[in-house]
Amino acid sequence: MNLGYARGNKLNQQFGFLEAYELEEIFSDVDHNYEILQDPESDYQRLLNYTEPGDCLVIAFLEVISRDYQQLLEFLNELEDLELDLVVLTSPELTLNDWREVLSWVNRNDQLLHPRLIKLKLKQEKNQNKETYSIFSRDSEAKKLYRDVMWQLVGKSKLRTIAKQKGVPVETIYRIQQEFKRVKLAVILAVCFFLAIATIKITENFSDNILIQIVVCVVSTLVILYNTLADSEQ
Structure with a gap:
């Protein structure tokens, strides 16, 4: 059984990742403090009480x-127990032992890592990734991949499934999904605009009262928007 957990900052973004993954239930805590994980009243403790051996805890980010690397190591020990x-x-998909080795190494060598250099490197990789996978990319393969991802999003495929199939990070698929949502919303608004004009023209044939025309236009537009957006949320 897969159980999701979200906490602290960027809850909406975390929920976006988690909801795209096949989960039985999602637990969340708003409190940013690490101590909340030890609070018997927290959702995290409820999650642990709900689990059974063999279940899987799913989170968006390790953060x-x-x-704190030491706290993360304690967290891994708790999961192992x-x-x-x-x-x-x-x-990347790692086992608990893999995570323990990585975090133990980083914990031992943290003083050797220059935080600013790491931050700059991550920023460069992020910008490069954003430029690579775009409809305006100069790389034909990247452009084709972008279109394929868009079509899979139209088909409501899971983000992680798409990422595995295409061999790209989940963050990239999530970014493309957000762009897709903005494009879809723009198309919906454009369609509503033209339908509103058409409604006014049709209403003119039945009534010369401008107030009635406006009311009919507004009501029909709201109905279209409601049904379209409600369908997109499903």
Whole structure:
């Protein structure tokens, strides 16, 4: 059984990742403090009480738990004691032992890593990734991949499924999804605009009262918007 957990900052973004993954239930805590994870009243503790050996805890980022490597190692130990697996949606698929090795190494060598250099490198990679996968990309393969992802999003495929099929990071698929939503909303608004004009023209044939024309136009536009947006949320 896959159980999602979100906490702290960027909850909406976390929910976006989690809802695109096949989960039985999502738990969340608003409190940013690490201590909330030990609070018996927290959703995190409810999640742990709800789990059974063999279940999988799914989070969007490792930072959802903590930015402290030692605390993350304690978190991994807790999952191991409960015989739970871990999936971090924005990271490579690793076992608990793999995560422990990575975090232990980073914890030992943290003083050797220059934070600003790491930040600049990540920023460069992010910008490069954004330029690579775009409808305006100069690379024909990247442009084709972008279109394929768009069509799969139209078909309501899961983000992680698309990422695995295309071999690109989940963050990239999520960014394309957000662009797709903006394009879809723009198309909906454009269609509503033209339908509103058409409604006014049709209403003119039945009544010369401008107030009636406006009311009919507004009502029909709202009905169209409601049904379209409600369908897109499903």
